[in-house]
Each structure stands twice: as C-alpha cells, then as structure tokens.
Amino acid sequence: MKELLKRYAELKIKEKDIANLISELAPVILIHFKQQGLDKVDSPFGKFIKEIRKTWKFSHVVERLAEELEGQKNTEKATGKATFEEKSFLKFFEPKE
Numbered sequence: 097m098k099e100l101l102k103r104y105a106e107l108k109i110k111e112k113d114i115a116n117l118i119s120e121l122a123p124v125i126l127i128h129f130k131q132q133g134l135d136k137v138d139s140p141f142g143k144f145i146k147e148i149r150k151t152w153k154f155s156h157v158v159e160r161l162a163e164e165l166e167g168q169k170n171t172e173k174a175t176g177k178a179t180f181e182e183k184s185f186l187k188f189f190e191p192k193e
Contacts, residue, residue: 104186108190129146134146
C-alpha cells in the first residue's frame, strides 16, 4: 500500500507540474499560429489544431433565472425532494515543505 500511495503522489505532483507547463506553452504556440496564419500544424509530435470556443454572456433575465434555479435546487436538497448518489473518489494534498 505504501508504494501505491507513493506512486500516486509522485504522479499527481508531476501532473500538476505538467499542467502548469502546458498552460504556459499553449498561448505561446497560439501566438506563433497567428503570426504565421495557421489553424493547424502536422508535426512529428502530433497534430496541433487551433480551435475556437464561444463564451456566452447572458442577459440579466437569464442570469436571474439561473439564480432562481440554483435557489430551487438548494431548496429541494434541503427538503429532501432532490435525491443524490454518493461516489467515492481519492483526494490528494502535497505535504507542506
């Protein structure tokens, strides 16, 4: 068990470091794409594709309805009308240095 926990901890720490590096590299690569007028690059390392995602900003009416919906959800949770299912998951925290 100790080895499993050690391996998991090592991988989670690496995952965090890799995610940080990727989030730093992606914008730099997108700048190069833009400068060169590219939407995709086939390379020996794989295919890189610039994608566009829409980010929606809704009217105050929709925002208010979303708040009302969230309130209704909380009410149903509190009254027991809503049902739930419990699922186990593993949480990990790095030791503080």
